[in-house]
Amino acid sequence: MVFFYTLGEKATKRGFKVYMGRDKFENEELLEIGGWPEDVWFHVDNLSSAHVYLRCPLGMTWDKLPPAVVNQCCQIVKNNSIEGCKRAEVAVIYTPFPNLHKDPQTMQVGAVAYHDRKKVKRVMVKKNRELVKKLEKTKSADTAVDHAKERTRRDEEETRRNKKAFKKAKQEEAALLKRRKEDSYAKSYDRLFEDDDAMEAHSNQKKSAMEYAEEDEDDEDDFNMDDLGDLL
Numbered sequence: 744m745v746f747f748y749t750l751g752e753k754a755t756k757r758g759f760k761v762y763m764g765r766d767k768f769e770n771e772e773l774l775e776i777g778g779w780p781e782d783v784w785f786h787v788d789n790l791s792s793a794h795v796y797l798r799c800p801l802g803m804t805w806d807k808l809p810p811a812v813v814n815q816c817c818q819i820v821k822n823n824s825i826e827g828c829k830r831a832e833v834a835v836i837y838t839p840f841p842n843l844h845k846d847p848q849t850m851q852v853g854a855v856a857y858h859d860r861k862k863v864k865r866v867m868v869k870k871n872r873e874l875v876k877k878l879e880k881t882k883s884a885d886t887a888v889d890h891a892k893e894r895t896r897r898d899e900e901e902t903r904r905n906k907k908a909f910k911k912a913k914q915e916e917a918a919l920l921k922r923r924k925e926d927s928y929a930k931s932y933d934r935l936f937e938d939d940d941a942m943e944a945h946s947n948q949k950k951s952a953m954e955y956a957e958e959d960e961d962d963e964d965d966f967n968m969d970d971l972g973d974l975l
Contacts, residue, residue: 758800
């Protein structure tokens with residue numbers, strides 16, 4: 744059993760969803776089977792609070808979340824903290840679901856730790872009464888969820904997306920290779936004509952030199968001693 748919240752219109756259209764465990768036992772179940780790789784976990788820092796999960800659309804990374812979406816999640820988790828809701832301001836932490844660490848042998852029910860503390864963000868949150876009131880109106884009644892079925896559906900969608908992305912990448916790679924081959928061929932074809940032009944120029948130069956030599960020989964044949972006498 745979990746509670747669901749509906750965020751603002753823009754966030755909802757982009758595919759963001761928020762869900763929350765009913766109690767610490769529900770939180771424990773969510774830690775085991777409920778969270779998805781793209782989920783982001785919210786909690787009031789150093790105080791008891793609900794575990795609030797932001798389900799992000801595939802492709803969205805936790806460190807690129809829209810500030811408005813983060814603020815709405817923070818307001819929800821603050822309002823669902825017995826001590827935190829009474830304070831004017833609290834610190835809220837959030838981290839990717841896969842960064843959560845749980846050791847059932849040594850940790851209490853609902854308690855979590857982190858694999859990498861660097862992947863935990865901390866923000867100060869002041870209560871926004873109007874926003875909280877609006878969000879609480881969207882809170883669903885207890886809803887039964889088949890976590891295994893939901894996860895299977897999610898994984899199938901990710902597989903379809905990955906196949907589509909792989910196919911697109913291969914097509915783009917093939918198109919790039921084709922363009923490179925065409926460019927290479929065009930350059931080689933141009934050089935072929937350049938070589939022909941060079942050979943023709945060389946042939947013309949050689950022909951001119953031969954014709955010039957033949958003219959010199961003709962001049963020598965026309966020269967005689969009488970011409971020499973005229974010169975003297």
